[in-house]
Amino acid sequence: MFIGRKPTDAPLTSSDVTDGIITNAKLAQDIISGDTALATAPADTDEFLVSDAGTLKRIDYSLIKSTAGRVLIKEVDADDVAAVTFEHGTSDVVFDTTYDNYELRWSNVKVVGDEQLNLRILSGGTVITSGYYSNNYGTVDGSAHNDASTAFCLETHGDLDAGNPFFGVAYFTNVGVSSSKPSYYGQYYMERSSGTHASKGFAGVYDTAISNFDGITMTDLGGPNIESGKFKLYGIT
Amino acid sequence: MAIFINKNGIKKQLSAEEETAFKEQLEIDKVRIANKKTEEENTTNKKASGKQKLKDLGLDDDEIKALMGA
Numbered sequence: 001m002f003i004g005r006k007p008t009d010a011p012l013t014s015s016d017v018t019d020g021i022i023t024n025a026k027l028a029q030d031i032i033s034g035d036t037a038l039a040t041a042p043a044d045t046d047e048f049l050v051s052d053a054g055t056l057k058r059i060d061y062s063l064i065k066s067t068a069g070r071v072l073i074k075e076v077d078a079d080d081v082a083a084v085t086f087e088h089g090t091s092d093v094v095f096d097t098t099y100d101n102y103e104l105r106w107s108n109v110k111v112v113g114d115e116q117l118n119l120r121i122l123s124g125g126t127v128i129t130s131g132y133y134s135n136n137y138g139t140v141d142g143s144a145h146n147d148a149s150t151a152f153c154l155e156t157h158g159d160l161d162a163g164n165p166f167f168g169v170a171y172f173t174n175v176g177v178s179s180s181k182p183s184y185y186g187q188y189y190m191e192r193s194s195g196t197h198a199s200k201g202f203a204g205v206y207d208t209a210i211s212n213f214d215g216i217t218m219t220d221l222g223g224p225n226i227e228s229g230k231f232k233l234y235g236i237t
Numbered sequence: 238m239a240i241f242i243n244k245n246g247i248k249k250q251l252s253a254e255e256e257t258a259f260k261e262q263l264e265i266d267k268v269r270i271a272n273k274k275t276e277e278e279n280t281t282n283k284k285a286s287g288k289q290k291l292k293d294l295g296l297d298d299d300e301i302k303a304l305m306g307a
Contacts, residue, residue: 083243090245091244158270
């Protein structure tokens, strides 16, 4: 209020405001206040504040976020089945060019009887049963034991002991890649019903260039079933 | 007896057509495995008989091992 002539407006100065009384509600929405929490991961173009040698700057989240090098795609607990299969396209299973490599891990796999398992690839959803060039190499109780086959990626001895864990890992490349030979390598351990122990490596290719390598399957070749076991499929960039 | 598989985390029973194909492949694999076993047994037997023939010629075990690697 004033009487007579209106006084000249005086600019607000720092000394006019008591310390500690400006509340968040008094701030405009373009002020970075932290009033609202971000409940999800930031978008790539969301920005962080950073002191660059004393100068406050902003930086896109895309420039500082971590990139997962190995992603769990699917975890399966086998339960009395004749085969465990991963095929691209359903139940969130990705098995295409999304990742450079794929890793299959199996652990505590147990069979009902003394049986034999093998690992094969799928082409367009169909199990490939020939045309591989696979070498299996390793030892059985310290004695060298090697073989080659055109029928599978890996195949256990015929007497995988019931009740003892079969475990291993396999890596696959050229998955879904146009005109390429599906490639793989890995390792596994098994105990035989004879009481001997086999530790093997394997590596090879499906010796034909294809464009639809889209799955893998581990199959029990007879007898009852895969009683139990954990299978994990990872994508690796 | 019905055949079940686990596909992408889902346990499913094979259709009649799938089951037939699955069993046919198992039979093919059984024949392949049996043939391989026979082949391995033949190789083992040939090694043993070859070794015996060398022994009959007067070679001792060390000489045979040096020649055959086993």
